[in-house]
Amino acid sequence: MSDERIWTAAVLVIGDEILSGRTQDKNVAQIATWLDVQGIRLREVRIVPDVEEEIVAALVALRARYDYLFTTGGIGPTHDDITVDAVAKALGVDVVIHPTARAILERYYESRGGLTEARLRMARVPEGAELIPNRMSGAPGIRIGNLFVMAGVPHITAGMLDALTGELEGGAPLVAHTIGAWAAESEVADLLRQGEKDHPGVAIGSYPFFREGRVGANFVVRSTDGACVAACVAALRASIEAAGYAVTDGGI
Amino acid sequence: MSDERIWTAAVLVIGDEILSGRTQDKNVAQIATWLDVQGIRLREVRIVPDVEEEIVAALVALRARYDYLFTTGGIGPTHDDITVDAVAKALGVDVVIHPTARAILERYYESRGGLTEARLRMARVPEGAELIPNRMSGAPGIRIGNLFVMAGVPHITAGMLDALTGELEGGAPLVAHTIGAWAAESEVADLLRQGEKDHPGVAIGSYPFFREGRVGANFVVRSTDGACVAACVAALRASIEAAGYAVTDGGI
Incomplete structure (x- = not known):
């Protein structure tokens, strides 16, 4: 932040x-x-x-x-x-x-x-x-x-x-970390909302997909503060796993 | 038209x-x-x-x-x-x-x-x-x-x-016909301009590409009037051929 x-x-x-x-x-x-x-x-x-x-x-x-x-x-x-x-x-x-x-x-x-x-x-x-x-x-x-x-x-x-490249003045680049799970996004919506609420300055994007006959979603956690992203990813990962889904680092 | x-x-x-x-x-x-x-x-x-x-x-x-x-x-x-x-x-x-x-x-x-x-x-x-x-x-x-x-x-x-599909009121659909040639678009630019000028109501788009080590371009002739499109395509085709390029119907 x-x-x-x-x-x-x-x-x-x-x-x-x-x-x-x-x-x-x-x-x-x-x-x-x-x-x-x-x-x-x-x-x-x-x-x-x-x-x-x-x-x-x-x-x-x-x-x-x-x-x-x-x-x-x-x-x-x-x-x-x-x-x-x-x-x-x-x-x-x-x-x-x-x-x-x-x-x-x-x-x-x-x-x-x-x-x-x-x-x-x-x-x-x-x-x-x-x-x-x-x-x-x-x-x-x-x-x-x-x-x-x-x-x-x-x-x-x-x-x-x-x-x-390098010619234009910019600010801190956004840090993004993606995790994925074979879960319908509707099943983890509350966990995402909570994750964003608990980590001010972090934005979580949710990107559902339908593959191999199953639904899943990737979650992208973004902030200019890398430590904040890491903390939010860890918390989100723990909560999704506690809900019974395996989490894939880097997204599915 | x-x-x-x-x-x-x-x-x-x-x-x-x-x-x-x-x-x-x-x-x-x-x-x-x-x-x-x-x-x-x-x-x-x-x-x-x-x-x-x-x-x-x-x-x-x-x-x-x-x-x-x-x-x-x-x-x-x-x-x-x-x-x-x-x-x-x-x-x-x-x-x-x-x-x-x-x-x-x-x-x-x-x-x-x-x-x-x-x-x-x-x-x-x-x-x-x-x-x-x-x-x-x-x-x-x-x-x-x-x-x-x-x-x-x-x-x-x-x-x-x-x-x-079919639920929204619309007008006459655009008719489009594409032809292509292995010509740099800069070599046929005048022919395109002339083709558009000679056929009011027709728009010609020019889309260059670089493939197999050669430059070429596709030309899309559009109008709501099919006869107008056909006339413009025929004229454009003749002029590009007269300039020494083979023309491919349907584009390259």
Whole structure:
């Protein structure tokens, strides 16, 4: 338990392909996991279509509310890639060609047919932006103020997150410990409630599943204080065992 | 192309486990696909933590803006299941025990240790709600006004969606046709832009990938007018082939 500042983030997914059900989003989970290690809490995600006013409205709302805002998608070379324009509009700045981005793309496409007008779109940035290196393909990500503009393709975003590792100020990372039992969560609900009540500052998540013809649940105990997590896990474990269930450390 | 009413929906995912990166959301994609078949467009998704005021604020904003609002998560028997309370607060109604839900749970738990106080939590609904049958487990979903409260566990939500199939008023479903080519999307960007310009009412999405050491992209042509989609696909296909790329029908 501590009174230190908590750093927060939101993710804005820009993509008709997610909203149509065509593509399963993978960026939220990877950004969430990465933020956790940086000591930053992901507090909200929004997914909006490739419509400029929708993107702008979400950018304005989310960047004001959280310390950091990450966007994914819409930064490629095609007509439906409008994220940079939306970011510029949300910030009230112009869109310019970033000279370093242009040089990166020129080098990257030298042996790949040259830098066409469509490809040059990927060097467009809101005025005042810095680049986020992308070692997977030519096109860089963009950083401006508390806004981080990442790719839609998950392995490219992974490369950009790598480049940002340790660059963002964060707080104490959350410590989490999972235990599991072949018990219906309804049978241990009171024990969970008691565990949370007895250990202030700790949050217990309960995640039921149905596997091999049986019901079970995993319980994730979280806090920024590792000793607090350990004490709560020990107490919860003892109470679930006393109720007649074997407990598996690390979850089932 | 038609001037008919477009029906819209949003999904609100309630879940610390998604925001922590622990669980990969699967409900958005399945609800999106299901909505598509009902002739309803998914226009926005928000993911919020298990914090009542956050859930209430998102409920109020989204149900006013879209025809339908689906929530997932937070309807189990444990202390972190607060969706029903948040919905009741957002609508300004009380939480009551639904007699049919209670009867369903009594029957379901008859051979499973009986209906405990924790399990009875799953019969709590906002006053005035109807139930959405759930053939997978005892606990039903909830329907009240334009709000549909579904489970967090994807296969349970799938069962609830089945029960709702054909129940919601929708418009013309979107027709989509995908073609693919082993071309960098930057090489065909102009052709896509032209294809969209020449076929009003059609939207073309471009989805690049990197596979087997090569870059390629799939192009999804969408409209409510099937003839329009077919015409646009034929024109796009011809122009991509003219640029020297083989085109794969149905995508790569």
